[in-house]
Amino acid sequence: MIETRITKMLGIKYPIIQGGMAWVSSANLVAAVSNAGGLGIFGSGSLEPELVRKEIQTIKSLTDKPFGVNVMLMMPTAPGVVDVCIDEKVPVVTTGAGNPAPFVKRFKEAGIKVIPVVSSVALAKRLERSGVDAVIAEGHESGGHVGEITSMVLIPQVVDAIEIPVIAAGGIADGRGIAAAFALGAEAVQMGTRFILAKECHAHQNYKESVLKARDRDTVMTGLKTGHPVRVIRNKLTKEYLDKEFNGASVEELEKMGQGRLKLSAIDGNTSEGSVMAGQVSGMLSKEQSAAEIILDLEADYKKTFDRLQSFKPFNK
Numbered sequence: 001m002i003e004t005r006i007t008k009m010l011g012i013k014y015p016i017i018q019g020g021m022a023w024v025s026s027a028n029l030v031a032a033v034s035n036a037g038g039l040g041i042f043g044s045g046s047l048e049p050e051l052v053r054k055e056i057q058t059i060k061s062l063t064d065k066p067f068g069v070n071v072m073l074m075m076p077t078a079p080g081v082v083d084v085c086i087d088e089k090v091p092v093v094t095t096g097a098g099n100p101a102p103f104v105k106r107f108k109e110a111g112i113k114v115i116p117v118v119s120s121v122a123l124a125k126r127l128e129r130s131g132v133d134a135v136i137a138e139g140h141e142s143g144g145h146v147g148e149i150t151s152m153v154l155i156p157q158v159v160d161a162i163e164i165p166v167i168a169a170g171g172i173a174d175g176r177g178i179a180a181a182f183a184l185g186a187e188a189v190q191m192g193t194r195f196i197l198a199k200e201c202h203a204h205q206n207y208k209e210s211v212l213k214a215r216d217r218d219t220v221m222t223g224l225k226t227g228h229p230v231r232v233i234r235n236k237l238t239k240e241y242l243d244k245e246f247n248g249a250s251v252e253e254l255e256k257m258g259q260g261r262l263k264l265s266a267i268d269g270n271t272s273e274g275s276v277m278a279g280q281v282s283g284m285l286s287k288e289q290s291a292a293e294i295i296l297d298l299e300a301d302y303k304k305t306f307d308r309l310q311s312f313k314p315f316n317k
Contacts, residue, residue: 004187005165006134009113010092011066013037014295016178017136017167019192020070020094021144021277022046023266024203027055031062032200032291040291041068041094045262049080056088066091068115073098086110094136097145097228101130117169119147119154121161128162135162136190139170143193143279146170146221146231152184159185173281175301179309193279198291204269207276210235214282223258226251230258233276237261 007015016038018025022045030040042059044052052069059067069090071081074097082103085093093100093107096117100107107114108131117136118124124135137158139151147154151170159166168181169190181189196203196211210233222241223229232238245254258275265274289297 002182006167006188009133009165010039012039014299015188016295016298017041017068017094017188017190018195018291019142019169019190020044020068020096021192021196022070022072023263024192024196024201024207024277025070026202027058027062028200028202029195029198029291030059030067032198033195033295034059034063034065034067036292036295038291038295039066039068039092041070041092043070044077044081045072046075046077047081048077049084052081053084053088056084056090060088068092068094068113070094070096071100072096073100082106085112099127100132101127104131115167118158119149121154121157124158124162124166128164132164134165134167134187136167136169137186138190140221140229140231141171141280142169143219143231143282144277146229148229151181155181155184155186171279171281173279173284175298175303176305177281178298178302179305193281194285194294195291196278197285197288198294199288200291203266204271206269206271207266208288210265210271210276211278211282211285212287214278214285216280216283219278219280219282223254226254228255230275230277231279233271233278233282235274235276236272237275 004015014037018033018040020041020043022043025043030042033040092113094115100116113133115134117138137155139154140146155168165187167188168186172189173194178189219231220234221229221231261275264270265276
């Protein structure tokens with residue numbers, strides 16, 4: 001497809017990174033994406049460190065290609081997960097929901113590439129100074145925990161503000177999105193929602209069906225009043241949550257209401273009362289495929305888009 005600083009740095013064939021989704025991106029999916037030439041990322045979420053270790057060891061048994069682990073820094077288990085990643089010599093660590101700066105030196109000494117998710121220019125600049133290898137600029141079109149700025153606006157501003165490579169995320173599900181991200185200055189893309197529909201993804205079939213049935217306006221942001229907004233597919237839970245959120249419920253009540261809801265949906269299959277985290281691109285997706293088929297489709301669609309763009313003349317011609 002294209003060689004960039006990211007593909008060279010991470011040793012991957014395609015500039016495609018699978019988002020590290022808690023309770024969704026387990027060992028089989030991670031290995032399948034890495035074996036197909038992308039970078040699979042395990043979502044550690046709230047798992048205890050030793051459970052994360054077991055998943056890492058399973059991934060190693062399924063692939064000899066580079067892979068990564070996403071660490072949610074807001075979780076109390078995060079320091080232990082960091083220790084496990086260093087002990088297991090994980091090639092890449094992505095981070096979210098917090099500042100990885102306190103851990104960067106240890107990661108670098110262990111030879112681990114550190115790539116945090118950022119939702120603003122200020123955070124990208126601060127983390128570049130801390131020594132991270134790249135950043136993932138994620139617009140609020142994405143699923144799960146989100147920021148306030150759209151991808152179209154955020155990505156070029158982050159690219160202009162820092163020297164290290166930028167990976168684009170949020171609102172990308174096909175080759176057109178990849179081409180757009182490159183046009184904005186990114187050197188790779190991260191996709192989460194598209195890989196929920198990978199056959200190797202162990203998410204409950206009800207969860208996958210919710211993504212498949214979603215239309216363009218079927219996602220909503222909850223948690224705006226808590227300071228931790230999350231994009232999910234509308235269901236019974238979101239209706240009840242939003243009613244409470246905008247009718248005086250306390251932050252503590254809202255956070256308690258959200259506890260355990262992702263596992264309830266992604267693992268147990270209760271997509272009515274669980275949290276179905278997915279991006280706005282859900283409305284673009286219509287089938288399940290293997291991880292390898294997804295990546296090949298992305299490559300073909302990117303080439304088709306690139307060829308189409310070449311047919312346009314410059315403004316001054």
